[in-house]
Amino acid sequence: MTQDELKRAVAQAAISKVESAIADGEIIGIGTGSTANFFIDLLADYKNDIRGTVASSEASAERLKSHGIEVLELNNAGTLGVYVDGADESNHHLELIKGGGAALTREKIAAAASKEFICIADESKLVDRLGAFPLPIEVIPMARSLVGREVVKLGGNPVYREGVVTDNGNVIIDVYDFMIDVPRKTEETLNNIPGVVTNGLFALRPADVLLLGTPDGVKEMTR
Numbered sequence: 001m002t003q004d005e006l007k008r009a010v011a012q013a014a015i016s017k018v019e020s021a022i023a024d025g026e027i028i029g030i031g032t033g034s035t036a037n038f039f040i041d042l043l044a045d046y047k048n049d050i051r052g053t054v055a056s057s058e059a060s061a062e063r064l065k066s067h068g069i070e071v072l073e074l075n076n077a078g079t080l081g082v083y084v085d086g087a088d089e090s091n092h093h094l095e096l097i098k099g100g101g102a103a104l105t106r107e108k109i110a111a112a113a114s115k116e117f118i119c120i121a122d123e124s125k126l127v128d129r130l131g132a133f134p135l136p137i138e139v140i141p142m143a144r145s146l147v148g149r150e151v152v153k154l155g156g157n158p159v160y161r162e163g164v165v166t167d168n169g170n171v172i173i174d175v176y177d178f179m180i181d182v183p184r185k186t187e188e189t190l191n192n193i194p195g196v197v198t199n200g201l202f203a204l205r206p207a208d209v210l211l212l213g214t215p216d217g218v219k220e221m222t223r
């Protein structure tokens with residue numbers, strides 16, 4: 001199977017998981033990225049049944065609207081029934097690295113606002129230890145150099161993601177060669193640097209369910 005076929009399979013499995021939330025009139029949180037895009041496209045079949053969605057990026061909001069799916073502001077949506085999103089890496093505790101597509105901050109907000117977070121990914125994303133994927137940090141532009149220096153003190157190798165501006169008007173620093181032994185601690189430490197909006201570790205609020213696309217079918221992991 002190709003990677004896209006694996007992504008589509010997990011997106012289909014996620015649709016089965018959210019059917020009851022849709023039927024109950026829950027608002028569905030929608031992630032960002034190529035795997036989330038498969039989920040959005042499959043969700044189009046339910047556009048007349050969904051009370052509303054909240055998108056974690058402008059790109060996902062546009063894609064949802066192009067299918068005729070209702071998109072709400074989070075401030076008007078209350079608690080989300082379920083949030084479905086991809087990841088760049090997941091460990092076996094369902095702690096994640098996200099933000100390869102620069103949408104990490106709105107994704108973290110949507111995950112925090114949700115009763116359940118279902119992560120969808122192909123099997124290449126499952127790792128024993130987080131950090132081979134460079135860790136994204138969203139940074140207020142004027143703090144870029146300061147945050148970079150602080151990251152070096154912590155042992156990371158910060159690289160400015162040139163030409164990328166987030167939906168919130170900020171910049172992204174990707175941290176290479178980082179030892180992430182205790183993801184919750186690293187998430188807190190980085191978020192305490194002035195100028196950091198948030199970092200791409202989802203360890204304080206990990207996924208509740210991981211649907212993993214493998215050639216042998218979709219595997220489900222829970223915490």
Ligand SMILES: O=C[C@H](O)[C@H](O)[C@H](O)COP(=O)(O)O
Pocket residue numbers: 031032033034035036085086087088097098099100101102103104107
């Ligand atoms: O900012 C982007 C998001 O965190 C994505 O969920 C993540 O990068 C995974 O994207 P994809 O499904 O394209 O691998």
